[in-house]
Amino acid sequence: MTEQAQKPFLYVVVCAAWAAESVGELITLAQERGWETGVIATPLATRFFDTAAVAARTGRPIRSAWRAPGDPRPFPDPDAVTVAPATFNTVNKWAAGISDTLALGTLCEAYGMGVPISVLPCVSEALTAHPAYGASLERLRGMGVRFGEHAFGGPRQDGFRWEQALDLLAR
Numbered sequence: 001m002t003e004q005a006q007k008p009f010l011y012v013v014v015c016a017a018w019a020a021e022s023v024g025e026l027i028t029l030a031q032e033r034g035w036e037t038g039v040i041a042t043p044l045a046t047r048f049f050d051t052a053a054v055a056a057r058t059g060r061p062i063r064s065a066w067r068a069p070g071d072p073r074p075f076p077d078p079d080a081v082t083v084a085p086a087t088f089n090t091v092n093k094w095a096a097g098i099s100d101t102l103a104l105g106t107l108c109e110a111y112g113m114g115v116p117i118s119v120l121p122c123v124s125e126a127l128t129a130h131p132a133y134g135a136s137l138e139r140l141r142g143m144g145v146r147f148g149e150h151a152f153g154g155p156r157q158d159g160f161r162w163e164q165a166l167d168l169l170a171r
Helices: 018-032 051-058 088-095 102-113 131-142 163-170
Strands: 009-014 036-041 080-086 117-121
Touching (some): 080 102, 117 163
Parallel strands (some): 009 036
């Protein structure tokens, strides 16, 4: 077995939010902590970060669409999953069991696989007030999903706390 295959594998699900532009920081942190990583992005999220740079960093393609029957699996099964940044749309669809993108299908399956899942929400304050969002958080927490602090859509000078995604998986 190669050294790469011996490392635990982390799926990083990326949604279309301002914080996605620096998702490479999460990949670096994960690799420094001994994770092998693969990125699954929502279709819109691929326009929010440098996919070529992230693919080069992980050594794997960025996935955003289902593979065709018979195509090889580009990632092994996950040992953990993080959703960072997680949007209002993704949180609500996931909680409802909607699987209309590869990212959502992966999240729905990850629960069934029993792997730890962490989430760093990046949702506007106005959207967090919507009753569906609170209900979705409650449902996902009831499923064992671990949530970090919310990052709102405002000023970016404070940065996005990528390390939380990994810290939540370590507990």
